[in-house]
Amino acid sequence: MKRISYKMSFRKTLSLMLLFIALAFVLNSCYPGEELTYEDTDIVATVYDTEADFSTKLTYALRDTIARVDGDGNLEFEPEAADQQILDKIESELQAIGFTEAASYDVADVLVAAAISQSTWVGGGCYYGWYSYWYPYYGWCYPTYYTYDTGSLLIVMGDGDVPPPAGGGTVEKEGLWVAVINGLLGDNSSSTLNRVLSNIEQAFDQSPYLAEGK
Amino acid sequence: MKIKLIKFWQLLTVFALVLLFFSTGYCQKEQWYGSFTYSVSLPQGDTKEFTDEISWRGIGLDYRYVIDRAYSVGLFFGWNVFYERREGVSEVENGAIYGTSDRTLNLFPIMVNYHYYFGERKSIRPYVGINAGGYIVNQQFAIGIFLWEDDSWQWAVAPEAGVVIPVERDFGLIVNGKYNYAFTGETVFGEDMNNTFWQINVGVVWEP
Numbered sequence: 001m002k003r004i005s006y007k008m009s010f011r012k013t014l015s016l017m018l019l020f021i022a023l024a025f026v027l028n029s030c031y032p033g034e035e036l037t038y039e040d041t042d043i044v045a046t047v048y049d050t051e052a053d054f055s056t057k058l059t060y061a062l063r064d065t066i067a068r069v070d071g072d073g074n075l076e077f078e079p080e081a082a083d084q085q086i087l088d089k090i091e092s093e094l095q096a097i098g099f100t101e102a103a104s105y106d107v108a109d110v111l112v113a114a115a116i117s118q119s120t121w122v123g124g125g126c127y128y129g130w131y132s133y134w135y136p137y138y139g140w141c142y143p144t145y146y147t148y149d150t151g152s153l154l155i156v157m158g159d160g161d162v163p164p165p166a167g168g169g170t171v172e173k174e175g176l177w178v179a180v181i182n183g184l185l186g187d188n189s190s191s192t193l194n195r196v197l198s199n200i201e202q203a204f205d206q207s208p209y210l211a212e213g214k
Numbered sequence: 215m216k217i218k219l220i221k222f223w224q225l226l227t228v229f230a231l232v233l234l235f236f237s238t239g240y241c242q243k244e245q246w247y248g249s250f251t252y253s254v255s256l257p258q259g260d261t262k263e264f265t266d267e268i269s270w271r272g273i274g275l276d277y278r279y280v281i282d283r284a285y286s287v288g289l290f291f292g293w294n295v296f297y298e299r300r301e302g303v304s305e306v307e308n309g310a311i312y313g314t315s316d317r318t319l320n321l322f323p324i325m326v327n328y329h330y331y332f333g334e335r336k337s338i339r340p341y342v343g344i345n346a347g348g349y350i351v352n353q354q355f356a357i358g359i360f361l362w363e364d365d366s367w368q369w370a371v372a373p374e375a376g377v378v379i380p381v382e383r384d385f386g387l388i389v390n391g392k393y394n395y396a397f398t399g400e401t402v403f404g405e406d407m408n409n410t411f412w413q414i415n416v417g418v419v420w421e422p
Contacts, residue, residue, distance in 0.1 A: 045312075183358060
C-alpha cells in the first residue's frame with residue numbers, strides 16, 4: 001500500500017514539475033517588450049537656466065545656417081535640402097510664443113542657433129534560435145551584427161545681453177535654453193523631416209517658461 | 215535578447231533544483247510540503263511610480279516544514295515582472311524629457327517564512343504568516359535609443375494571509391495575499407526606491 005502511494009506521489013510530483021516547466025516557458029514567452037517604431041525612438045530633451053528671467057527676453061536673432069558636427073567634433077556649414085524648413089519651423093515657434101525678430105544680431109535679447117549631428121552605430125550580439133533551448137552547449141547562438149543611424153538636432157538659445165569684452169575678441173555666452181532632439185533615422189527622409197518638425201514643436205511646448213512676460 | 219534568456223535559464227535552474235528538493239522531501243517526510251502559485255501583483259508607492267500597470271506575470275514556489283500541527287517555517291522563491299510603456303513628458307531638475315519609455319522590473323524574491331495555521335489538519339485551514347528576505351531586482355529604463363539597467367539586492371518583508379484547501383489526501387489548493395515591502399533599494403539613476411506591491415497568489419499544494 002505504501003509503495004502504491006509512493007508511485008502515485010512521484011507521478012503527481014512529476015506532473016506538477018512538468019506543469020511548472022510549461023508555465024515557466026509560457027511566462028518567458030509572455031515576457032514584456034513591444035515593437036518600436038522609428039517615432040518611438042524619438043526623444044526631446046530641454047534644459048534651461050533656472051535663474052534666467054525670460055520675461056526680459058523679447059527679441060531674437062536666428063542664425064541662417066545649420067551647423068553640422070563632423071566625426072571629430074568640428075562644425076561645418078554646408079546647407080542641405082531640409083535646412084530651411086527646420087529653420088522656418090524654429091522661427092515660427094519662437095514667434096508663436098511671443099518673441100519678435102530683432103533688427104540686427106547685435107541688439108537681439110537672445111541668439112538662437114541650430115546644429116545637426118549624425119552617427120552610425122554598429123552593434124553585435126547573440127540571437128538565440130528557438131531550438132537553441134535544446135542545444136547542449138550553453139551560450140550557443142547565432143552571431144548577429146547590425147548598424148543603425150541616429151541623428152540629433154541641437155537648438156541653442158544664448159543670452160544676447162552679455163556685453164562684448166572691452167578689449168575686443170570673442171566672449172563665451174551663457175546658454176539660456178538648449179533643446180536636443182534625437183532619434184533613429186528612418187529610410188524615408190520626408191517622414192524623418194516630419195518627425196523633426198513635430199519634435200521642434202514639442203521642444204517649445206514643454207518649455208512654457210520661454211513665453212513668460214510676452 | 216541575450217540578457218533576457220540568460221535570466222530565464224538562471225531562474226529555471228534555480229526552480230528546477232528547488233522542485234527536485236521538493237520531490238525528495240515530499241517522498242520521505244510528510245511534514246514537508248510545497249506549493250506552486252501564479253501571482254498577480256498590484257504596484258504601490260515607488261513601484262507604481264515606475265510602472266503603473268498590474269503585473270500579470272508572476273510565479274512562486276514555497277517549501278514549508280511543519281513544526282507541529284499549527285506552525286511552519288519555510289523558504290519562498292518567486293519571479294514577478296512589472297512592465298509599462300509610457301509616452302509623455304517627464305520633468306527633470308532643470309528641464310523636461312519627452313519620449314516613449316519602456317520600464318521593466320524583474321523581481322526574484324528569496325525569503326524565509328513563518329506561518330501559523332488555524333483549524334485542523336486535513337480541513338480548510340486559514341493561515342497568517344510573515345516572509346522576510348529580499349529580492350534580486352533587475353530594473354531597466356529605456357527611452358529613445360538609450361537604456362539604463364541596474365541589478366541589485368533589496369531587503370524586504372512580506373506579511374501574508376491565506377487559506378489552504380485540501381482536495382485529495384496529499385494535494386490541495388492555496389490562495390493567499392501578500393503585501394511586499396522593500397526597505398532598501400534605488401533606481402537606475404541612484405535615487406532611493408522602496409519597491410512595494412500587493413500580491414494575490416493562487417496555486418496548488420502538495421501534502422496540505
